[in-house]
Amino acid sequence: MVGEPEPAASSPADFLGSISAALSDPDPLAFLALASSIVAALDPRTHDPFDPQAAEERPDAALLLETLIGHSAPETTALLLAFSHLLSDNHLAQRARREAGRRDHAMPAWLLGLDEAEPGPTAASADVLGDGQNTIVSVRLVDGHELTAVVYIDHNLGTVAKDGFVIPGDLAGFRDQFLALTDEPEAITFTELHPAEARAQIAQAIETGAMTVPRFETDTWPAARPMVEWVIGLLPAGGTGFERPEWTDEARSTLADEFLRSAEGAGLTRRDDAAIAEDLLWFTTEYSGGSPWRWSMVNVEILLTDWYPRKVMASPVYLRRMPTVLRAMVRYAHRLRQIPRQFTEQTLAAVDAYQPAYLELITAGPSARSSHLGSPGGLDLDELVAHYATHKRELAVRAVGSEQALADLDDTPLPDEDFRWTGIPEDIHPRVAEVLRLCDRCAEELFDVELRTAFRRVLARTAATDPAVFRRRSKDTTAAAAIAWAVATVNDRLGAHRGGLPVKDLLAHFGVSGSVSQRAQPFLRAFGAVDAPWAGDLTFGSPEVLTADRRARLIQIRDDAGA
Numbered sequence: 001m002v003g004e005p006e007p008a009a010s011s012p013a014d015f016l017g018s019i020s021a022a023l024s025d026p027d028p029l030a031f032l033a034l035a036s037s038i039v040a041a042l043d044p045r046t047h048d049p050f051d052p053q054a055a056e057e058r059p060d061a062a063l064l065l066e067t068l069i070g071h072s073a074p075e076t077t078a079l080l081l082a083f084s085h086l087l088s089d090n091h092l093a094q095r096a097r098r099e100a101g102r103r104d105h106a107m108p109a110w111l112l113g114l115d116e117a118e119p120g121p122t123a124a125s126a127d128v129l130g131d132g133q134n135t136i137v138s139v140r141l142v143d144g145h146e147l148t149a150v151v152y153i154d155h156n157l158g159t160v161a162k163d164g165f166v167i168p169g170d171l172a173g174f175r176d177q178f179l180a181l182t183d184e185p186e187a188i189t190f191t192e193l194h195p196a197e198a199r200a201q202i203a204q205a206i207e208t209g210a211m212t213v214p215r216f217e218t219d220t221w222p223a224a225r226p227m228v229e230w231v232i233g234l235l236p237a238g239g240t241g242f243e244r245p246e247w248t249d250e251a252r253s254t255l256a257d258e259f260l261r262s263a264e265g266a267g268l269t270r271r272d273d274a275a276i277a278e279d280l281l282w283f284t285t286e287y288s289g290g291s292p293w294r295w296s297m298v299n300v301e302i303l304l305t306d307w308y309p310r311k312v313m314a315s316p317v318y319l320r321r322m323p324t325v326l327r328a329m330v331r332y333a334h335r336l337r338q339i340p341r342q343f344t345e346q347t348l349a350a351v352d353a354y355q356p357a358y359l360e361l362i363t364a365g366p367s368a369r370s371s372h373l374g375s376p377g378g379l380d381l382d383e384l385v386a387h388y389a390t391h392k393r394e395l396a397v398r399a400v401g402s403e404q405a406l407a408d409l410d411d412t413p414l415p416d417e418d419f420r421w422t423g424i425p426e427d428i429h430p431r432v433a434e435v436l437r438l439c440d441r442c443a444e445e446l447f448d449v450e451l452r453t454a455f456r457r458v459l460a461r462t463a464a465t466d467p468a469v470f471r472r473r474s475k476d477t478t479a480a481a482a483i484a485w486a487v488a489t490v491n492d493r494l495g496a497h498r499g500g501l502p503v504k505d506l507l508a509h510f511g512v513s514g515s516v517s518q519r520a521q522p523f524l525r526a527f528g529a530v531d532a533p534w535a536g537d538l539t540f541g542s543p544e545v546l547t548a549d550r551r552a553r554l555i556q557i558r559d560d561a562g563a
Contacts, residue, residue, distance in 0.1 A: 019075040028110045028145050029168050035082035036166075036227035038064075043088065045210040046222050065092055074105040081107065085114050086226040113142030119234040120146065121171045122198035125178065125190045129296035129343055130289065131156055134178075135193065135201045138171040139231050146170045149224070149231045153205040155289030156299050159242050160212055161205040165220035166227050187343065199232045200239030246517070247285040247292070249502045252278050255292050264332035268325055272318045276325040279312055293333035296343075297350040300326070304351070304358040319362040323355050396557045399490070399550075401528070401541040409543055411552040414450040417457070423464035431470045432463045438480035442509055446501060447493065454487045454545040462526040469522045481510040482519040489538050491550045 022031040040046055042061040065083065068076040077100055084097035120138035127133075132154040140146050148171050151164040167174065179185050193201075206225065209216055216222075256277035259265045268277070280303075284292050287307060288299045308322060327348060334344040400406050419436055421429075436459055443452030462469055469479075484506060485494070493500045507513060520538075527540040543551060 016073060016075045019079060023075065023078050023108070027168055028108070028141060028143075029147060029166060031078065031111070032082065032147075032227055033166065033224070035079060036086055036225070037223035038079070039083065039086045039226040040223045043222070043226070045225075046215065061087065061089060061092055065096060069095070069099045072103060074107075077103045077105045078107060078111060081111050081114070085230050088226070088229065108143075110141040110143040110145055114230075116142045117234060119195060119231070122193045122195045122235070123171055123175070123191060124193045124198075124201075125175075125188055127296075128187045128189065128339060129298075129347070130291060130294045131296050131298045132162070135198050135205075136171055136174060137195075137198050137202070137228075137231050137235065138174075139234060147231070148174045149228045150174065151202050151205065151228060153201065153242075155294075156296075156302060158208055158212065158287075159205060159244070159289060160209040160216065161202065161221070161225075162209070162216045163218045163221045164224050164228050166224050166231070186340065194239065195235040196237060196239035197241070198239070199235040199237065200241035202228065202232050204241040244290040245285075247281075247290075248504050249278075250504050252281040252285065252292070255281055259329060259332050262332050264328045264335070268328055270321065272314075272321055273325055276318070276322050277329065279308070279322070280326060280329055283307055283311075293336050295330045295333050295347055297347050300330075300347060300350040301354050304354040305361070309358065309361040316362065320359065323351055323358065327351055393557055396554045398539050398541065399546070399554055400543045405543055406554065406558050409551055409555055409558065411548045411555060413548040414453040414546075416449050417453040419456045420460045422460075424460065425463075425467045428463060428467050428470040431476060432459065434476045435459055435470075435480045435483070438477060438510065439483055442480065442484050442506075446506065446509060447488065450547040451484075451487060451491065451493070454491070454547070455483055457544055458483050458487055458523050458526070458540070462523050465526050466522055474519075477510045478512055478516060478519055481507055481512040482516040483523055484510070485516050486520040486523055486538060486540070487545055490540055490545065491547050492553075493547075 018034065019031075022034045025031065039061075042064065065080075068080055068083075080096040080100040080103075084093050084100060087093040087096065118140050120140055122138070123136045125134045125136065132152055134150050134152050136148060136150050138146060138148045146169055147166055148169055149164070149166045152162050154160055154162040175190055179188065179190070182188055206229070256274055259277055260268055260274060265273075265277075268274075281292050283303055284290075284294055284299070288294060288302070303326070304323070308319075312319065312322075330347050330351070331344065333339075334347070397403055397406050400409060424432060436456065439455040439459060440452055443449070443455055485503070488494045488501070488506065494503050494506060507516065524538070524540055527542045527545075546554070
């Protein structure tokens with residue numbers, strides 16, 4: 001408002017005052033939470049990697065540390081002590097420790113003794129439908145104060161750390177309070193967890209969350225992340241974390257056959273039902289936590305209002321049939337997992353609730369307008385369709401690397417291009433030549449000239465920018481299979497459910513079994529791509545390896561969004 005005074009800018013005195021107030025609180029968590037939030041604000045993982053302005057404006061941990069070192073006061077000494085445990089940069093943490101050690105300000109015993117903090121019991125609480133779990137770790141400070149760190153790990157979104165916080169008290173107190181606040185305690189399991197497993201689970205979920213865009217943010221997360229990472233650092237290493245099995249098309253087909261032979265699947269005799277069952281298993285094994293028979297209200301919503309309309313390209317008859325197969329699969333899966341009846345009924349009710357929106361999505365274009373649909377979630381179809389179109393466009397941008405690249409995209413076929421040896425060290429020429437031979441043969445026997453050119457571009461870029469990939473002891477057939485798998489995947493040329501080549505047939509061509517997804521990561525990174533948390537979201541982030549057909553579909557998404 002005109003004439004209204006501007007709010008006063010915060011001053012160093014205000015900053016030190018807030019530190020002093022937190023430090024004087026009898027509960028150590030008051031100060032530790034404040035210090036953790038400061039460190040989190042300095043952490044690059046907190047910011048959107050696709051927002052260059054945010055990167056430029058991000059505060060610098062080294063600069064803040066220099067400021068604290070240059071200003072000797074009890075408050076800055078306390079922060080230095082905390083930072084020596086909370087900073088992920090070991091060099092900066094050691095600098096903070098050394099500077100704090102030179103000072104003689106009086107500090108609380110619990111802060112001086114953070115090195116002597118001892119981890120307590122660890123546990124996990126999970127809902128019966130498997131949407132996610134809380135992994136819980138407790139710690140005892142040297143003065144007897146106990147803290148409990150809780151991280152919620154969401155399986156529907158890729159087994160990511162979605163929320164987290166630290167509270168005063170021990171694990172038993174948290175358990176009692178948590179169960180008392182739960183509406184359906186029978187839906188919750190609360191079990192002891194080996195400390196190494198707790199550490200591995202949380203570390204894995206934090207790492208995956210750091211690769212997820214947009215970032216998950218709550219009132220306490222990621223502000224509590226540095227404190228959580230300090231706490232789990234007190235636990236022993238060696239845990240395995242969440243092991244996600246690799247599912248082949250053949251294995252999914254076997255599971256689909258078992259389902260269709262069951263009492264629940266007995267009525268599914270139409271021509272498309274087996275393929276739809278495999279689609280649903282593709283969703284649960286690759287996108288929804290990896291367990292083939294895990295169905296809940298939440299992943300039903302994701303399937304109907306986003307994943308199936310976006311991922312499965314099929315006839316209207318095929319798409320309209322899917323909810324019928326889904327209902328039968330929910331019943332079958334819940335029987336296998338011995339899920340209590342009321343939760344099966346709730347999951348089936350979710351299918352009913354979101355089916356109208358699903359039917360609209362599979363028939364309406366991105367610019368479609370429709371009336372509000374009443375549902376338990378207050379689903380507004382206009383917003384849902386707009387979100388769907390926006391999400392498709394975001395994926396298109398990721399596929400080519402930038403908005404500008406999408407704007408400039410054309411559908412000219414990739415040329416028949418010779419392999420480029422420029423910049424490739426001579427010592428790896430023999431290995432590169434063998435991988436090239438294998439890739440060329442694959443393209444000629446299974447695909448076409450465009451994919452051969454794409455294979456060659458990926459191989460040449462990787463060999464020139466990361467030659468160490470070809471200096472390691474590994475099989476040339478595996479490297480070639482990884483290149484072919486990644487390039488064919490981003491061009492939608494694999495998967496029987498898409499009408500493409502089955503993955504097992506591609507790998508069999510190279511004499512390779514199992515999964516090559518991890519072996520493909522160096523080839524993706526050669527183009528600057530970020531590791532995808534889900535195989536279906538794989539991207540090189542460049543149009544250089546996309547065929548004319550794939551680029552034409554991206555152009556259509558671009559033009560529809562601009563209509």
